[in-house]
Amino acid sequence: MTTTRRTLLAAGAGLAAPGIAPALAQTNRWPEKPVEIVVGFVPGGATDLDARAVAPMLERRIGGSVVVVNRPGAGGEVALASVARARPDGHTLGTTNMPGLLTIPIERQAQFKLDDFAGIANMVTDPTAITVHEESPYRTLADLLAAARARPDAITYASPGVGTDDHLQLVLLQAATGTSFTHVVFQGDPQLMTAVLGRQVDSMGLNLGPVSANRDKLRTLAMAGAARSSFRPEVPTLKELGFDVEMASERGLVAPAGTPPAVLAKLREAMGDVVQDPAFVAAFRARFTEPRYEEGTAWFTRLRGLQEGYRTLWQRTPWSQR
Structure with a gap:
């Protein structure tokens, strides 16, 4: 095959698929910054x-x-x-x-x-979980729910935002148990952790990963995964506790x-x-x-x-x- 013929074939291929060359060129240039x-x-x-x-x-x-x-x-x-x-x-x-x-x-x-x-x-x-301070009077989820039933809107539950998995865990749990918590919003995990460790809130919804990585002075009462986590096998799921709530x-x-x-x-x-x-x-x-x-x-x-x-x-x- 001569150089001239190869050139003509390449040109013909470009005409047959005009979108290919610009797309490839763009990919080859990316990332430019x-x-x-x-x-x-x-x-x-x-x-x-x-x-x-x-x-x-x-x-x-x-x-x-x-x-x-x-x-x-x-x-x-x-x-x-x-x-x-x-x-x-x-x-x-x-x-x-x-x-x-x-x-x-x-x-x-x-x-x-x-x-x-x-x-x-x-x-x-990363399944969401319900966690309290290790010195909290609520040693089990049943304890926390009993307090919320006895004092509607008095027990605080913190999350990183409305509509997050941590918040929807609360929404579904309240609907399933007839309880009413006061929802408190923070901008991120560190602020949530600080609020619980400082006893500023009674409980928090936060994913099992960050809770487990920073578990000092924390007690996780339950998690909302489909099954217990291999990382925290001692933490029961909401489903096994009788609540049809799964959230991650x-x-x-x-x-x-x-x-x-x-x-x-x-x-x-x-x-x-x-x-x-x-x-x-x-x-x-x-x-x-x-x-x-x-x-x-x-x-x-x-x-x-x-x-x-x-x-x-x-x-x-x-x-x-x-």
Whole structure:
């Protein structure tokens, strides 16, 4: 084959598929600047630590720097809204928390919706738990519920935001038990932990991972996973205690909708590789958190199927005030 013929064939291939060359060129140029992972909670919380563990592993696979940016507020809405509005060029990514990703747009006129994003990957699942100070008079969940029945609205329950899994655990438990707690909102895990350790609140809803990683002076009464955790086998599930409540935080990574398919494909491939890295597994297990990888397309298909269930829950038990 002559050089001239090869040139003509290459030109013909480009004419046959005009979209391929620009897409490949765009992927080859990306990233052109640091990639930001926007976190909707304060530094030091579970979501923040997830992002900081993943960032250096993602850097090595995409060939560019990755930085974590914290934009706390409104249970994660501030950060997600900023990602939804960002230029869809692959340089702004966001962490997500379930169920807030679905519940925030249901409970209020939110600045984002699920379709504003493209899924890259779900990374972990972390069941929520009910925890008190180790010197609390409430030694069991039954003790805590008895106090709430005896003194409606007198027992405080803290969470990192309205519509979070930690808050919805309370909503469902109140509905199942006929109790009424006073819900107190903090911006992140460290503030929650400080409030409980300082005896400023009676109890808190917080995921089992961060509670287990910082268990000094804390007593976890129950957790809302489907089964007991291998990390904390002594902690009973709400289901085995007789309450049909299951709730966990799923934490993942998204890009703005409209991000070029070739860039999305590269990000998804990179994350598929990251979650198989022994360093990734070790980092998450060291924080008592189970990795749960789900590729972006399949993940978002499942999330769209869950939306109606949360709408039904909202109609039955609105959670914005409780």
